[in-house]
Amino acid sequence: MRLDVERVGLALGGVDVLRDVTLSVGPGTFVGLVGPNGAGKTSLLRTMNGALSPDTGTVRVGDDAVADLSSKATSRRVATVPQNASFAFDFTVREIVEMGRHPHRSRFGRPDDGDVVGRAMARTQVAALADRAVSDVSGGERQRVLLARALAQDAPVLLLDEPTASLDITHQVRTLDLVRGLVDEGGRTVVAAIHDLTLAARYCDELVVLGDGRVLDAGPPDDVLTGGALRDAFGEDAVVVRHPVTGTPLVTARSEGGPPRDASVHVVGGGGSATALLATLDDAGFDVSVGVVNEGDADCETARDLGLEVVTVPPFTSIDVAAREAGAEHVLRADVTVLADLELAAGTVPNLELAAESDRLVVVDGRPLDERYVDDAARHRYERLVERAATVPESDVLDAVLAALDGSPDHRVVEADTASRPGD
Amino acid sequence: MPRRSVRVGAWSLGLLGLLAAVVVASAATGSVHLGYATVAKVVLDALPGFSFDVPASARTIVVDLRLPRIAVAAIVGFALASAGTVMQGFFRNPMADPSIVGVSSGAAVGAVAVIAFPATVPFGLPLAAFVGAVLSAFAVYLLATERGRTPVATLLLAGVAVQTFLGAVVSFVLVESGQSLREAVYWLMGSLQAASWHQAAVAGPVALVGFLVLYVFARDLNVLLLGEEEAHALGVEVEWTKRILLAVASVVTGAAVAVAGVIGFVGLIVPHVMRLLVGPDHRILLPTSALAGAVFLVATDTIARSWSAELLPVGVVTAFLGAPFFLYLLRKREVHTL
Numbered sequence: 001m002r003l004d005v006e007r008v009g010l011a012l013g014g015v016d017v018l019r020d021v022t023l024s025v026g027p028g029t030f031v032g033l034v035g036p037n038g039a040g041k042t043s044l045l046r047t048m049n050g051a052l053s054p055d056t057g058t059v060r061v062g063d064d065a066v067a068d069l070s071s072k073a074t075s076r077r078v079a080t081v082p083q084n085a086s087f088a089f090d091f092t093v094r095e096i097v098e099m100g101r102h103p104h105r106s107r108f109g110r111p112d113d114g115d116v117v118g119r120a121m122a123r124t125q126v127a128a129l130a131d132r133a134v135s136d137v138s139g140g141e142r143q144r145v146l147l148a149r150a151l152a153q154d155a156p157v158l159l160l161d162e163p164t165a166s167l168d169i170t171h172q173v174r175t176l177d178l179v180r181g182l183v184d185e186g187g188r189t190v191v192a193a194i195h196d197l198t199l200a201a202r203y204c205d206e207l208v209v210l211g212d213g214r215v216l217d218a219g220p221p222d223d224v225l226t227g228g229a230l231r232d233a234f235g236e237d238a239v240v241v242r243h244p245v246t247g248t249p250l251v252t253a254r255s256e257g258g259p260p261r262d263a264s265v266h267v268v269g270g271g272g273s274a275t276a277l278l279a280t281l282d283d284a285g286f287d288v289s290v291g292v293v294n295e296g297d298a299d300c301e302t303a304r305d306l307g308l309e310v311v312t313v314p315p316f317t318s319i320d321v322a323a324r325e326a327g328a329e330h331v332l333r334a335d336v337t338v339l340a341d342l343e344l345a346a347g348t349v350p351n352l353e354l355a356a357e358s359d360r361l362v363v364v365d366g367r368p369l370d371e372r373y374v375d376d377a378a379r380h381r382y383e384r385l386v387e388r389a390a391t392v393p394e395s396d397v398l399d400a401v402l403a404a405l406d407g408s409p410d411h412r413v414v415e416a417d418t419a420s421r422p423g424d
Numbered sequence: 425m426p427r428r429s430v431r432v433g434a435w436s437l438g439l440l441g442l443l444a445a446v447v448v449a450s451a452a453t454g455s456v457h458l459g460y461a462t463v464a465k466v467v468l469d470a471l472p473g474f475s476f477d478v479p480a481s482a483r484t485i486v487v488d489l490r491l492p493r494i495a496v497a498a499i500v501g502f503a504l505a506s507a508g509t510v511m512q513g514f515f516r517n518p519m520a521d522p523s524i525v526g527v528s529s530g531a532a533v534g535a536v537a538v539i540a541f542p543a544t545v546p547f548g549l550p551l552a553a554f555v556g557a558v559l560s561a562f563a564v565y566l567l568a569t570e571r572g573r574t575p576v577a578t579l580l581l582a583g584v585a586v587q588t589f590l591g592a593v594v595s596f597v598l599v600e601s602g603q604s605l606r607e608a609v610y611w612l613m614g615s616l617q618a619a620s621w622h623q624a625a626v627a628g629p630v631a632l633v634g635f636l637v638l639y640v641f642a643r644d645l646n647v648l649l650l651g652e653e654e655a656h657a658l659g660v661e662v663e664w665t666k667r668i669l670l671a672v673a674s675v676v677t678g679a680a681v682a683v684a685g686v687i688g689f690v691g692l693i694v695p696h697v698m699r700l701l702v703g704p705d706h707r708i709l710l711p712t713s714a715l716a717g718a719v720f721l722v723a724t725d726t727i728a729r730s731w732s733a734e735l736l737p738v739g740v741v742t743a744f745l746g747a748p749f750f751l752y753l754l755r756k757r758e759v760h761t762l
Contacts, residue, residue, distance in 0.1 A: 051653045075659030082654060091649075091704055099647050103659030107640060153658070 001062045001077060001156035002026055003189050008047055008057035010213075017043045018054070019213040025191055025206075027156070030183045032204035032221075033193040035233050039210040041193035042083065045159045048191065049080045061157055075103035079153035081146045083161040083193075090133040093145050097121055100152030120151035123178060139166040147175065151182075158182065160192035164199065172196075176203045197251035201225055209233050225251060240305070261285040263405055266330045268355045269340035270348070272298035277340055277364065277397060282306050284398055289334065292319050292327040292351060299340075319350040327354045334358070336404045338397060339385065341366045344378035352381040360404040361389040364397055432708045439715035443498065446719050450726040451490045458482055467491070496619035496627065496683055497725040497738070498718040501690055503631035503680035505717020507673040508691025509698075509710050510638050513645045514669055515576055522677040522691035525583040525670065529590035530560025531681040532612060536594050539608045540601035549611075550623065550682040557678030560586055565670060574666060576652075614687035614739025616725050623683040634676035635714055641669060642706035649704065687721070687739040689746035694720055696753065 003025045010018040017040045025031050033041045046052040047059055050066040059066045061077045069077075079100070097117050121127040124144045129137055134145060143166055150158060160179065164172040180203055182188045194200040200207055201221035209217040209229045217229030224230070225240050230251070240251050264287040267274050274290065275298055281288045290303040291311025303310045311330060313323045327350075331337050337358035342348060355361060363386055369379070392400040451463045465476040466486040507522035515524065523529070534556025538549045564586050568579040598608055610617075638645075644665050647655045652662045677691070698713040721738070724745065728738040 046653070049657050051656055071656050071661045072659040075657060078657075080657040082657075091646075095646075095705060096650075099650070099658055102643065102647050105643070107643075 001189055002060070003048065003078075003157050003191065004060040005044070005048065006058050006060070008044075008054040008059060010043060010047060010052060010054045010056075012043065012052075017213050018047065021057075021210075021213070021215055023208055023215060023218060025189050027189050028183055028187045030180060030190045030192070030203060030205050032200035032207045033191065033210055034195070034197055034200050034207055034224075035210035035216075036235075038212075039233065040213040041210055042161055043213075044210065045080070045161050045191065045193060048157075048159055049078045050074045051080075072103055075153065075155070077155050078157045078159060079150040079155040081143075081150045081158070081160040081163055083165065090135055092131050093126055093134050093137065094121070094130040096134050096145055097126070097148045097152050100149035100154075103153060103155075116154060117152050120148040123151060124148040125174070140168060140171055143167060144171065144175070147178075156187075157189045158191075160190070162193055162195060164194065164196065172199060179203070197225065197230075201251070261287075263287065263335045264289065264333065265401060266291070266334035266337045266358075267340060268327075268331075268337065268342075268351050269293065269299045270297055270342050270351065273342040274299045274338075274340035275302045276394065277338060278302050278306060278308065280398060281338070281401070282308065286401070289330045291330060292323045292354070318347045324350050324354065327351070328357055331355065331358050336360045336362060336401050338401065339363045339389070341372070341394070343373040344369070344375055344382055345373055346375045346377060348375075348378050349381060352378060352385060356381070356385055361385065362397065362400045362404055363389040363391045364394050365391045366394040428705070428708060431702070432711060435702060435708065435712045436715060439712060439719060443715060443719050443722070446722045446726075447494055447498070450494050450722050450729075451486050453726050453730050454485070454490060456485055458485065492621045492624060493616050493619040493725065493729070494722055495621070495624040497616050497721045499624060499628050499631050500616070500680040500684045500687065501694075501717035501719070501721025502635070502714045503627070503676045503717075504687065504691035505694040505698075505720070506631070506635045506638055506710060506714040507677040507680075508717075509695040509706070509713040510645065510669055510673045511691070512695055513649055513706060514666065514673070515580060516649060516651075517580065518696070519692070520580075521688075522673065522680075523587070523686070525564045525579065525674060526560040526586040526590060527557045527674050527677045528681050528686045529587040529594070530563075531557035531678060532594050532686060533560070533590050533597075535611050535682075535685070536597050536608050539604045539611065540597050542604075550626075553685075554678045554682035557681055558674060560590060561670070561674035561678070565667075573663060576666075579670075610737060611685045613737035614685040614742075615735070615737040616684050616728075617735055617737075619683065627679045627683050630679040631676055634672050634679070635710075637672045638669065638676075639707075639710055641665060642710050645669065645706045645710075646704070685737075685739065687742055689742045689750075690717055690721055693746045693750050696750070700753070 005021055005023050008018055008021045009016070021040075021044060023031070033044060035041055043052065047054050048066070050069070050071070053067055061069070061074070066074055094117065097120055100120065101117065118127070121130060124147050126141060126144050126148050129141060129145070134142060137145065143163065147163065158179070163179070164175055167175060176199060179190055179192065183190050192204070194204070204221060206219060207221050207224040208215055209224060211233035216232050217224050230240065261284070265281050266289045267277055267281065269277065269290065270293045278288060278290065278299070279302070289309040289311070290299060293300045293310065293312055294315050294317070295312045296315045300310055300312055311323060311326045313319055331354050337355055337360065339355045339361065341364050342351070390400050390404065448460055448463050448467065451467065452458045452460050462478060462482050463486055465478050466483050468474040469476040469478055469483075470487055504522050508520070511520040511522055511524055512518060514520070531553040534552035534554070535549055538552040564579065564582045565574065567586070568574050568582040594612075598605055644655075644660050647658050647660050648662070648665065650658070656662050694717045695709070695713045698709055698716050702708045702712050721742070724741045725738040728736045728741045
């Protein structure tokens with residue numbers, strides 16, 4: 001059954017919570033509503049099931065406007081799994097699931113629904129809880145009870161408000177697998193507000209990005225997540241990266257950190273050695289640049305995802321003169337330069353030379369030298385660098401950078417031995 | 425757990441048996457003590473299809489003096505407990521009782537007005553009390569309704585405000601009228617002293633029909649306990665159902681208050697105790713609460729009646745026994761806050 005939202009506008013308490021929202025979901029489609037808190041996801045779901053009447057526009061289920069249908073008729077077409085339900089009095093789990101049959105029962109007749117209730121409980125794995133009081137089961141179990149109730153309701157359209165919010169990861173995946181199955185095999189129309197963008201991207205056919213009551217973008221997850229709408233919705237801190245194993249988009253947000261600092265840091269890294277550093281320094285509000293790294297290198301990707309300035313050379317090529325010059329320029333301009341604990345290969349030498357040009361250098365010494373690949377020429381350079389730099393474990397980088405900025409003469413910390421040697 | 429219909433049947437039969445026992449015990453109790461067997465014979469003899477040889481004096485005492493009062497007590501207890509069960513579910517509030525929307529205060533205004541300014545209308549006092557009850561419930565409903573919606577919280581607050589206002593009206597009328605103070609105070613405390621077969625014949629059908637209507641909505645009431653939005657999503661016509669439940673519960677309460685005055689605690693405590701015993705499902709809770717209410721009020725009225733020659737209002741006994749018991753349940757955490 002189709003679900004069509006046509007130019008819906010809604011104000012609650014004088015505040016516009018939905019503005020001109022239009023979207024259309026066909027049978028066998030799973031649409032995820034994403035967006036920050038207060039974007040209007042729950043309000044949109046509530047207009048879809050008729051709990052709220054839109055001020056303008058219409059919501060249609062099948063061929064009829066929800067506003068023209070009775071509660072009973074609507075509830076036979078649309079089942080809703082609310083985000084959090086309060087349970088007054090101690091109904092058992094079975095009694096709650098049975099309430100899903102309410103729309104199908106007449107006031108006087110005997111119920112005739114076979115074992116719909118039993119099957120719904122089995123599919124959501126709450127059958128073992130059937131005779132427990134619903135107020136005594138855990139939050140995650142309760143969420144599955146609500147899903148069971150919606151299954152018992154047996155409606156062609158299913159709306160879910162944060163169905164995985166209080167579930168552990170196993171049940172998150174099981175729940176969404178179940179919903180996915182209802183879409184694929186049962187041909188149901190599903191709309192779910194899902195705050196976990198990664199899960200949403202993995203299970204939904206389409207994502208709709210809501211921001212401030214408007215539809216900012218809609219389409220297949222890949223397009224939506226890589227488009228600019230997420231930044232519009234979530235602000236500048238949203239970061240989309242590729243999962244290193246599955247290649248699916250992963251969405252995360254940087255912590256807001258402190259206010260931007262009026263200081264720049266250049267990071268010399270490569271091969272993934274600087275990935276964590278970059279995030280740490282960027283979060284701390286520094287103006288961070290990176291180089292020289294190869295295009296496609298993990299550090300390069302991270303820097304791009306974070307929107308940092310990067311000096312690169314093409315993949316699998318060594319650092320040429322032009323790149324070295326560009327890198328040196330960054331080092332000279334930066335207030336502090338940080339050298340990550342990179343592999344000391346022959347190709348690293350130009351990078352080590354770059355670092356040597358800094359008068360405020362912090363060397364990260366997370367891994368002992370004998371665990372790295374070490375070339376003799378590079379080792380020589382490196383040892384000279386270490387002599388005139390603050391050498392710190394990765395966890396202390398921020399403090400070391402701040403100390404270097406203060407220009408304190410004693411910022412040079414010489415570690416007797418590497419603090420973080422594993423297995424000591 | 426056995427099937428629900430079996431549980432409903434078993435509980436109802438058990439409570440009916442208990443009610444019969446309490447009725448016989450109550451009819452045997454009084455200034456003239458009668459044997460249980462005699463009483464049972466008189467009661468059965470009064471029913472069609474049975475015939476027993478009983479002394480005429482015993483028949484007079486039981487049928488004309490004691491049974492009317494017992495019947496009214498049973499009807500009032502039945503009505504208050506049904507309405508109380510519905511109001512607690514409706515308001516999702518453990519402190520809701522049948523009078524929460526101002527029914528008792530409205531009835532009190534009607535009753536006190538008739539006591540202070542006597543008029544010679546048949547059933548004058550009960551009629552005035554009933555009209556006052558229904559009018560005040562309707563007023564509360566109107567005050568709490570805006571654009572076709574009646575939020576339960578607003579209803580609750582409007583009920584409290586109207587109760588307070590009507591309480592002031594009652595006090596004012598009492599002070600101004602002066603001489604009939606004692607009679608009015610007596611009525612306000614809740615008493616079955618004036619009970620008659622006439623009262624039973626009028627209040628009984630109202631309570632029974634009202635109960636049946638409420639029972640038809642038992643499943644909707646269950647779903648309403650999940651909250652109005654959930655109930656809507658599960659196919660309940662929320663506002664319409666609320667209107668019916670409120671109207672019927674108010675009429676049922678009004679009928680009880682009209683004949684017995686303001687008897688507290690029956691409609692509050694009986695539903696709580698039955699919920700502990702049978703669970704929250706109104707399809708079993710409503711009938712068992714109603715019957716238990718009848719048992720409770722017949723028993724407490726018997727205590728009131730036999731306590732002293734100075735007739736003790738039954739409302740005093742229900743509150744005196746009910747309040748400590750309720751506190752006990754509360755301390756034991758048997759009564760849940762919602």
